[in-house]
Amino acid sequence: MKLVMKFGGTSVADAERIRRCAQLVKERLKTDRVVTVVSALDGITEDLLAVAEAAAAANDPVLDAHLAQIRKRHQKAGAELGEPELLRPLQEQLDRLALGISAVGELTPRSRDAVLSFGERMSSLLFRKALELEGVKSKALTGQEAGLVTDETYGEAEPLMELSLYQIAEKLKPALEAGEAPVVAGFIAATQHGVVTTIGRGGSDFTATILGAAIKADEIWIWSDVDGLMSADPKIVPGARLLPRISFAEAVEMGQFGAKSMHPRALEPAAERKIPVRMKNTFKPEGEGTLIAQEGDGAGAVARAILLVKDCGLITVTGAAMIGRPGTAARILQTLAERNINIRMISQSVSEAGLSLAVAGKQLQRARGALESALLRTGVARHVQVDEEVAIVAVVGSNMRGMPGVAARVFAAVAKKNVNVIAIAQGSSEISISFIVKREAGAEAVRALHENLLAGVSE
Amino acid sequence: MRILLVGFGVVGRAVAKLLEERRSELYRNHGLMPSLVGVVDSKGAAESARGLDAAALIEAKEKKGTVAAIADHGFSGADPARIIAGSDAQLVIEATPTVVRSPGPALERLKAAFRTGKHVVCVNKGPLAVAFPALQELSRHNRVEFRFSGAVGGGTPVLSLAQECIRGDEVLSVRAILNGTTNFILWRMDKQGEDFDAALKEAIRLGYAEADPSADVDGVDTATKLVILANGVLGRPCTLSDVSVRGIRGLPRKRIEEARKSGLVVKLIAEVGPDALRVEPQEVPADSPLNVPANLNCLGLKLRTGGDVSLVGRGAGGPETATAILRDVIDIWHSIGSSR
Numbered sequence: 001m002k003l004v005m006k007f008g009g010t011s012v013a014d015a016e017r018i019r020r021c022a023q024l025v026k027e028r029l030k031t032d033r034v035v036t037v038v039s040a041l042d043g044i045t046e047d048l049l050a051v052a053e054a055a056a057a058a059n060d061p062v063l064d065a066h067l068a069q070i071r072k073r074h075q076k077a078g079a080e081l082g083e084p085e086l087l088r089p090l091q092e093q094l095d096r097l098a099l100g101i102s103a104v105g106e107l108t109p110r111s112r113d114a115v116l117s118f119g120e121r122m123s124s125l126l127f128r129k130a131l132e133l134e135g136v137k138s139k140a141l142t143g144q145e146a147g148l149v150t151d152e153t154y155g156e157a158e159p160l161m162e163l164s165l166y167q168i169a170e171k172l173k174p175a176l177e178a179g180e181a182p183v184v185a186g187f188i189a190a191t192q193h194g195v196v197t198t199i200g201r202g203g204s205d206f207t208a209t210i211l212g213a214a215i216k217a218d219e220i221w222i223w224s225d226v227d228g229l230m231s232a233d234p235k236i237v238p239g240a241r242l243l244p245r246i247s248f249a250e251a252v253e254m255g256q257f258g259a260k261s262m263h264p265r266a267l268e269p270a271a272e273r274k275i276p277v278r279m280k281n282t283f284k285p286e287g288e289g290t291l292i293a294q295e296g297d298g299a300g301a302v303a304r305a306i307l308l309v310k311d312c313g314l315i316t317v318t319g320a321a322m323i324g325r326p327g328t329a330a331r332i333l334q335t336l337a338e339r340n341i342n343i344r345m346i347s348q349s350v351s352e353a354g355l356s357l358a359v360a361g362k363q364l365q366r367a368r369g370a371l372e373s374a375l376l377r378t379g380v381a382r383h384v385q386v387d388e389e390v391a392i393v394a395v396v397g398s399n400m401r402g403m404p405g406v407a408a409r410v411f412a413a414v415a416k417k418n419v420n421v422i423a424i425a426q427g428s429s430e431i432s433i434s435f436i437v438k439r440e441a442g443a444e445a446v447r448a449l450h451e452n453l454l455a456g457v458s459e
Numbered sequence: 460m461r462i463l464l465v466g467f468g469v470v471g472r473a474v475a476k477l478l479e480e481r482r483s484e485l486y487r488n489h490g491l492m493p494s495l496v497g498v499v500d501s502k503g504a505a506e507s508a509r510g511l512d513a514a515a516l517i518e519a520k521e522k523k524g525t526v527a528a529i530a531d532h533g534f535s536g537a538d539p540a541r542i543i544a545g546s547d548a549q550l551v552i553e554a555t556p557t558v559v560r561s562p563g564p565a566l567e568r569l570k571a572a573f574r575t576g577k578h579v580v581c582v583n584k585g586p587l588a589v590a591f592p593a594l595q596e597l598s599r600h601n602r603v604e605f606r607f608s609g610a611v612g613g614g615t616p617v618l619s620l621a622q623e624c625i626r627g628d629e630v631l632s633v634r635a636i637l638n639g640t641t642n643f644i645l646w647r648m649d650k651q652g653e654d655f656d657a658a659l660k661e662a663i664r665l666g667y668a669e670a671d672p673s674a675d676v677d678g679v680d681t682a683t684k685l686v687i688l689a690n691g692v693l694g695r696p697c698t699l700s701d702v703s704v705r706g707i708r709g710l711p712r713k714r715i716e717e718a719r720k721s722g723l724v725v726k727l728i729a730e731v732g733p734d735a736l737r738v739e740p741q742e743v744p745a746d747s748p749l750n751v752p753a754n755l756n757c758l759g760l761k762l763r764t765g766g767d768v769s770l771v772g773r774g775a776g777g778p779e780t781a782t783a784i785l786r787d788v789i790d791i792w793h794s795i796g797s798s799r
Contacts, residue, residue, distance in 0.1 A: 151600065160600055162592040192574040192597070 001032040001218040002176065006186060006208035008224040009042035011282040012123055014073075015080030015130075021223065021282055022130035025181060029136060033176045035211055036138075036183045038127045039204040040119025041077070044070060052115040055098040056107035063098060070094070074122050081129045087122050094118045109154035110195065113188075117142075117196045120185035120204070128183045138181045143199075143207060144190035146182070147171045147214075152191050156200030159189065159210060161269075168214035176215065184211060202266030209269040209277070220270055220277045226260055228279045228290030232306045236443045237450045243304060244288060247296040247398050250304050251277075253432045257307035257394040267292070296398055302406060303397035303453040306446045312344060313364030314390045314422065314436055317371060318354040319382030328380060329355060335374040341367045345392060345434060347423040356423045358392055358436055390422065391442035394434040395449060401430040411435075413452040419445045460493050460792055463548035463577070465539060465568060466555035467500035467520050469777035470582060470609075470784075474552060475513040477781045491792045497546050501555075503527025503535030504542050539564075540571040550791060552784055553581040559679055559699070562586045566594075573597045573605075578795070580787040582609035582780055588683035588699045591690035604794055606787035607691060611637060611684040614779030615772030616786070617758045621692040629763040630693060633731040637684040639754030639774040640668045640675035641707050641727045645740075646752055648715050649724055655710050667754050678706035678727060678738040685729040685736060697736060705739040718742050724750050 005028070007021045028034050040048075047066045054063035071091050078086035094115070101111055121142060128140035147167030150157035175182050186204025189197050199206055205222055212220040229251070232240040246254075248271035255261035262277065270277050270292075280289035296304065322328045329348065332355060336343060345358040359367050368386050375381040393414075400406045410433055414421060422436040437445050462478075464471055478485075478493050485491045494510035502525035505511055511532060519528040527533035543551055551572040555565060562585030569586055572579050579598065581587065586594060587610055598605035611617045617635070624630060636642050640662055647658035659676070662668040674680045682702045689695040707727050718725050723742040726749055730737050743749045748769035751757045756774030761767055773779050 160593075160596055162596040163590075166590045166593040192570065192600075 002215055003028060003032050003034045004037060004208050004212040004215070004217050004220045005034055006037040006204055006220070006222050007039065007127075007282065008204070008222070009039045009045070010225040011223050012038055012127065013042040015077040015126070017282070018077065018081070018123075018126055018130045019133070022127065022134050022136070024223070024282065024285055025131060026134040026136050029181055033179075034181050035172060035176070035215065035217075036127060036131075036181065037186045037204055037208040037211060038120065038123045038183060039186050040123050041073060044073070044119040044122075045116060048116050048119055049112075051094070051098055052101065052107050052112045055101035055115075056105060058102050058105060060102075063102070067095060067098060070118075074126070077126050078129075081126060081133065083129055086125055086129060090118060090122055090125070113154045113157075113198045114196050116198050117185075117188045120187050124183050124185040131181060131183065136181050137179075138183050139175070140183045140185070141171075142185050142190075143188040144194065144196070145171075146184045146211065148189040148207065148210065149192055150189045150197045150199060152195075152197070154197055157189060157191075157197035159199065160192070161210070164189075164210060165214045168211055172211065172215050202263035205262045205266035206269075209266055209275075212275050213269040213273050216273075217275055220275055222262065222277060222279050223282045224260075224279070225281060225283060226279070227281045227284060227287050229254060229259055229261055229305070231304065231454055232446055232450050233308065236308060236446050237306070240450070241454075242287075243290050245291045245293065245297040246304055247294065248292055249431055250296055250396055250398055251292045253394075253396045254305055254307060257392065257396065257432075257434070258309050259305065259307055262292075301397065301454045302399055302403065302409070303395045303449070304399070305396050306449045306454070307394040307396065308442050308446050309344065309392040309394070310439060310442060311361035312358045312390050312392050312436070313361050313367075314356060314358050314387040315364070315367055315371065316354055316356045316385045316387070317375060317381045317383070318385070319375075319380065320353060321379060322355070322381055323353055325380075331374065331380060332357070332371065335370050336367055339366060339370045341370070345423070345425045345436065347425050347436075356436075358390065358423070361388070364388060387422070389439040390436050391439045392434050392436055393442060393445045393449070394432055395453065396432045397453075398431045400433070407433060409452065410449060413448045414445050417441075417444050417448045419448070460491060460550060460788070461496045461548045462493050462788070463497040463499070463543060463546045463551045464495055465499045465543065465551060465553050466583070467498055467516070467526055468554070468556060470554040470780045471498070471500070471552075472517055472520065473777035473781035474554060474784050475516055477778070477785055479513040481785070485789070489789055489792060491789060493788065496548050497542065498526045499539050499542055500526050503533060504537060504539070505529045505532040505534070506542070506546065507532045508547070540567045543568055543571040543577070544575045546577075548577055550578040550580065550788065552788070553579060553583050554780075554784065555583050557584040557674075557680075557683070559585055559588065559674060559683060562589050566590060569594060570597065573601045573603060576601060576603060578604040578791050579606070580609075580784055580791070581605070581607045582784060584610050584680075584683045584687060587690075588686045591686065591698070592696050595690075604791045606791060607687065608787050609780040609783030610687050612756050612758065612783075613773055613775040614782045615756060615758075615770060615774060616783070617756070617770060618688065618692050619786075620758060620768070620770050621688060621760060624760055624762055624765065624768060625692065628765050631761045631763055632733070633688065633693070633729075633761075634749060634759045635685075635688075635729045636726055636749060636751060636755075636757045637729050637774065638675050638678075638681045638727060639756060640672060641678075641681070642751065642756070643667045643754040644676075645707060645710070645715070645725055645727065648710070648712055649719065652712070654712055655707070676706050676708050678704045681727060681729045681738045685731065685738060688729075689731055689736060693731060695731070695736075702736040702738060704737070707740050710740060714740075719745075722746075726750070
C-alpha cells in the first residue's frame, strides 16, 4: 500500500511521543510505502502567533517569553533525541525574524506566515531525527520542497492544485520507489515566487490529502489523540459510540457541526479521488479508528451522529414590508457577508414575514448592529430580534436520505422531552436535519435523539 | 510587442525570418509591431531593448553556432529560466526541441515566463504532454495567455479546427494521423513494397526522421500530440500515461499486403474515443480521407451534427511551424488589446 500518515500536534508534543509515532511509521514500512506529514508540536502554533503579535507591538517581555518557550521545548526534544543543537539554526532564524518585525513595527500577513511556518519546519526535523533513530532513512521537506505551491493569500493560501499535484508526484514518487520515507512539514507551502505561505483551514490535514492525491495513495491516515469520530460528544451522551465507518459526505456534514472531523477543505482532495481516510489515535494505535470512505456502513441506525453547536446566537428579522418583496433575503445576507459574519443556519417561513439566522455567539452583536443599521433605517424590516442563548442540534446520517418519517421521529423525540424547537433547517443533501433550541435544552435534546435514533444498533 | 524567443533552431530561425518578412503587413492589418528583445539558444543568448536584427542573429548562429556571438548584445553562461524571468518581454516563444523524457527544463522556463507575467506561445511538446493542467492553471493564475497551436500539426491548424468545430457542435470521436515520419514509412511500405527497415532508412535519408527515430516510430510523438489535443481542445484532462501506445516498429510487410487485398491501408492512428485514448496501427479504407500520402498529417473529426470533417496538411517543418506561432502571437496581441 502507498500510505500518507499525518501526525497531529498532541501526537508529536514531545520527544517521547515523536518517537512513538516514528515507531508507528517504521512498523508500517515493513509492508507499505509511507509519506509522513507532521504538524507543529502541540501549542507551538499559538506561541508563534503570540511571537508575531508581540514583535509587531514591540512588547519585548511577552516576545521573549514566547520565544524562550519555543526554544526550550524544541531544545529539550532535540536533546532527548540525541541532538540538542538540531534546531538551533531555525531558532536563530526565528529570533532574527522577530527582531525584524519589531524593528519595522508592523505585522503583515506575509510576515505572519513566515513566523508561523517555524512550527512545522521544526517538528519535521525532529521527526526525521526520530526516524533515523529507528533506522529509517528519510528526508525532511518543507511544503515548498515537496512541491506544494499556492496563491498569495497569506494566512489562508489556496493551493494551485494542478501544479502542486504534478510537482509533488515528481518529487515524492521517485523517493518512495527508492524505498525512502519522506517527512513533509504540514500546513506550510510557498508561492510561485518562493515566499512561504500557510494554507489555513484544514492545515496539515489538507497537506496530507493533497500529498495523498498526488502520489495516488491507497489510504490516508490522520493520527491524533482521539479514537475517531463519535456518534455524539461523550461528555453529553455517556453511551456515545465510535463510528467505524462513515461516508465523506457525512464527515463533511459532521465537521460543519463541530465534530472533531476534518475540515471539508481537507477532505476534498481525498473525496474527489475516492481515497479512504482513516482517523486513528496514536495513544491507542491498535484501535481501528474511523474510516471515511465513499460509502459509510449503511446498516442499521437511522442516524449516524447527533451533534450540538452550543455557542450560537439567533437573529430574527421581521416586518410586513418584507412580504413579497424580492431581494430582502439578499439584502440581509449581503449585509452580513460584508461584515464577514458566518451564517450557521437560515430559516424562513413561507409567509416571508420573518427570516431567522443563526450565527456564532461572538459575532452576534456585530451582526445585530449591521442588520439594524442596514434594514431598520430604511424600513425594509420592522424588528431585529436577538436570542443569545441558543444552540443548534444536528442529526446527521446518509441513511436518512429518502427515508420518510425521519423528521417526524426527530421532532417527536424532542417534543417528548418538552424541548421547544425554535427554528428548523434541512440541508438539501438530506443527510442532515438541524434545528435550534434554547441553549440549556441542547444536551437533553441530543441525549433524547441519541437514544431514539441510534440505540439498539449492535457494535 | 516585445518578444523573447527561446530556441533558435530550425523553428526559431524561421520565426525570426517570418516576423521580418511580414513586418509591414503585420502593422497594416493588426497594428502589431513585434520586436525581438531577446533570443536564447542552447549555448547562450542575446538581448537588446531596441530589438535584435533577425539577419544578424541568423548569421551569428550559422557561422558561430550561437546567437551569443552577435556583436554587442550577445552573452553566454546564463540560465535560460533566469533570462526569461529578468527580461522585459511581454511574450515568450518557447521553440526548443521536444525531449519527452525530460520535460523539466522546458517546464521551468514556462513557469519563469508565467510568474513574471509574460504570455507564452509554446511548440515544445514535452511540458504540454506531462503537465498540461498545471500549465493551464498557472497561466490563468497569472492572468496571461497561453497558446500552443504549432505543437500539433506544424503549420496546419489542427487544434484550431478542432476548437472551431467544438463551438457549434459536439465532437464524438477523433481519429488522426499526427506524425509525418511514420506516415511516410507506412506509405513507402505500401507504395514501394518496402520492408519497414528499408522504408525507415529512406525516411532518415530524406530528413523525415531523426537518426534516433524512436520517438516517432514507437508512437510517442503521436501520443504527446494526442494528449495536447485532448487537454487543450477537447477538455479531457490527461497525461501521457493515460494513452495506450503501440508504434509501428517492425510492422510486417505482410500486414500491409493483407490490408491492400481488402481495399485497406495501415495507418498509425491517434484516437480519442468516449472512454479511451490510444495510438496504434489500424486498418483504414483506402478511400478514406485518412489515407494521406508521404509525410502529411490528417485530422479526422466525427461530429454529432456535422458528420465527418477532415483536415489534411503538412505536419512539421520550420517555416510551417513558424506560421502557427505567428498565428498565436497575433491572437494574443488581439486578446490583450492593441493599446499595449
